[in-house]
Amino acid sequence: MTTRTASARYEGFGKDGKGWMSTQSGVLDSSRYGFGTRFEDEPGTNPEELIAAAHAGCFTMALSFALARAGFSDGTLNTRAAVTLDKQGEGFAITRSELTLDADVPAIDKDEFERLANEAKANCPVSKLLTAEIGLTIQLAGRARNDG
Incomplete structure (x- = not known):
């Protein structure tokens, strides 16, 4: 542990x-x-930014390991996470984490890549922690697909 x-x-x-x-x-x-x-735009950090960094890093590493298990050893994964903080009643709630993936994985089949990416989205520990809606937009060699 x-x-x-x-x-x-x-x-x-x-x-x-x-x-x-x-x-x-x-x-x-x-x-x-x-x-x-x-x-506002003052220098420093905030909880939502740190959650976004954690989610992007967790998902990207989970996908990297899934690709390695599937026999792929070369490529690049770039993920951006956008965490949304909305006003709810008297307080606020994180309502969404939108992952945007730009990947270059030579010789991978598009369907296999999307399956592995969606499994990583569902199974990375940070995704499991978040109860907000988690979206995923995939960019693979110029093709985009949103599997919200």
Whole structure:
């Protein structure tokens, strides 16, 4: 079993508060976050951006391993995740994570690639964690398909 940790500290409250996030690995070390980094364009990070990074990374690695198991050893996978934060009642909810995949995998059949990509979407640990709708747009050698 693997456990990874992160921490958040917030001083003050609401829009006037200021926060910092750190990760066990040190990749984030007191990285700034707050209202301005979450809802405006201030420098820093925010939870949705970090979830998007986690989902993109998890899905891409899951697909990479699926391709390796299927016998493919060469290619490139580029994934963008867009996490949507919507107002719901008095609060907010993450309602969607949209994955956009641009791939170059020589000699793969389109149907096999789409099957492997959709299995990776459904089975990567971050996808399993998220209860929001998870979409996937695939770009393979100039062909696009949305399997929302």
